[in-house]
Amino acid sequence: MSKKSKGESQAGNNSMSKTCDTNGKGTSSCTLCRKSIIDTINLNMQRTELAASAAKELSLSHIDNVDIKIEGIKREMFLVGESLKKDAATLGYRLEGLNQLRQDVTKDRDMFVKKESFDVQHSAHEARIKNIGEIQQTVLNRLAVLETKIYTVVGVVGFLLAILEVIMHFWGK
Numbered sequence: 001m002s003k004k005s006k007g008e009s010q011a012g013n014n015s016m017s018k019t020c021d022t023n024g025k026g027t028s029s030c031t032l033c034r035k036s037i038i039d040t041i042n043l044n045m046q047r048t049e050l051a052a053s054a055a056k057e058l059s060l061s062h063i064d065n066v067d068i069k070i071e072g073i074k075r076e077m078f079l080v081g082e083s084l085k086k087d088a089a090t091l092g093y094r095l096e097g098l099n100q101l102r103q104d105v106t107k108d109r110d111m112f113v114k115k116e117s118f119d120v121q122h123s124a125h126e127a128r129i130k131n132i133g134e135i136q137q138t139v140l141n142r143l144a145v146l147e148t149k150i151y152t153v154v155g156v157v158g159f160l161l162a163i164l165e166v167i168m169h170f171w172g173k
Contacts, residue, residue, distance in 0.1 A: 036090050043086050047079045 036093060040083075040086050040090050043079075043083050047076075047083050050079055051076050
């Protein structure tokens with residue numbers, strides 16, 4: 001096992017033990033996620049380069065040593081295995097983040113008003129507003145009638161006082 005592979009697999013294990021925050025847009029702002037993705041890309045590039053060099057070594061016709069060929073194949077298989085482990089760890093980490101996001105969405109969903117209860121409350125408010133409009137119209141009509149009656153009473157009292165004044169003027173002498 002090479003020293004780089006050990007360090008990379010340890011970095012992957014360390015990043016899995018921490019949590020990740022998302023910025024609400026579905027993209028990760030966590031440096032651990034970015035580092036994990038970069039590590040995976042670097043490991044895949046290294047694997048590709050080593051596979052190419054191993055293939056090159058195997059294609060040389062002057063090397064007939066079977067042990068060297070077997071060692072190259074073992075190294076390539078080891079790197080492929082490390083890459084698969086890293087990919088599985090990254091996938092597990094992403095799935096943990098998605099599960100956490102699903103739990104948060106489920107929890108936040110309860111904070112919102114459900115459409116059915118909104119419709120019922122809205123209908124009740126509309127009925128109350130319509131009722132208030134009807135009451136207001138009734139009050140205005142009653143005030144108009146009362147105003148008319150007051151004007152009538154004041155007019156009649158004024159007329160009676162005028163007649164009384166005329167009678168007192170002629171009879172009082």
